[in-house]
């Protein structure tokens with residue numbers, strides 16, 4: 351039975367009503383509910399819905415995090431479920447399930463059963479993978495893609511990533527591009543290969559009206575993929591990026607006019623450090639919808655530590671206006687991440703999000719409390735405030751005693767020395 355939503359969140363907000371989702375976001379983000387309603391109505395804020403759990407993404411809200419999961423040509427269901435549980439443990443806002451091998455329906459179902467946060471999918475992945483397994487290669491059709499989108503949404507997926515900015519014209523330009531690293535969007539590459547193999551236009555564009563109907567029926571969010579992101583910092587913004595931005599803006603406006611919430615992917619992949627701020631300002635000026643950035647990696651020589659490089663890029667772009675970040679792991683560019691890699695990527699990106707919010711909104715209560723605890727050598731309090739819940743700090747500071755300094759400076763602890771000598775004055 352198809353869920354039939356008569357009035358979507360966007361439509362309710364446009365009509366001046368206050369949906370439950372807006373009340374929830376206003377309460378959890380400490381915002382005026384009328385501000386939240388206004389932002390949803392104008393497209394500045396989107397809500398990922400999963401049963402009674404709502405995640406607001408966009409203007410004026412805390413920076414949100416996504417974790418990508420799923421098998422590639424390798425991977426096990428148990429590992430992917432474990433990664434999802436790690437994401438839940440560290441209070442990640444959403445996960446994107448991207449499996450391409452094994453029993454993909456079962457992987458998605460197992461993840462649904464294991465965690466409570468919103469789940470996002472890229473439906474063309476499953477269609478391509480299952481057709482490849484049957485030996486069909488890219489010989490599938492738009493109907494199969496639509497069916498897959500609908501199936502995911504019926505199961506309760508909160509948002510789907512669709513790749514509308516790949517066109518025949520863009521493919522021609524990519525063939526002759528002077529870029530070193532072409533594009534690194536898997537969904538974009540699959541869409542392009544499908545179009546070339548079947549000599550057709552973009553299946554998402556051809557079926558856009560029906561896609562909007564399906565999204566509307568489930569009050570789900572459309573995420574417009576950042577297909578044209580390059581794989582290297584040497585490839586600067588070009589015509590392909592600009593055309594993509596304009597296309598995604600048009601599709602976003604159309605979807606939103608029809609009552610569908612939208613998030614636009616941009617600023618992903620690799621962006622040279624010197625360009626991070628100007629590119630973010632460019633997208634922020636042109637796109638009113640929430641911006642979702644995967645990375646970006648601002649230097650390319652941090653192989654094995656790309657999560658740290660990307661944390662710098664993500665912190666800067668989110669600090670200047672991006673709203674939703676996709677965690678990068680140490681395995682980026684090297685392998686399907688392990689559970690431990692995912693955990694490392696999550697903690698690193700929690701730092702990026704915290705940094706971005708400190709840029710956007712100023713010093714947090716958590717930082718203020720940490721400063722006070724630090725001044726009093728209150729180690730337990732510091733551990734409790736740490737971004738990972740104190741796991742690493744507890745390991746490093748095993749023998750710390752409340753009220754005394756650590757072995758970093760030993761008996762010359764600057765805090766204690768100053769307190770002692772200032773008291774003598």
Ligand code: SF4
Pocket residue numbers: 755756757758759760762763764765766
């Ligand atoms: S010993 Fe040094 S690092 Fe440790 S608490 Fe004192 S001042 Fe800070």
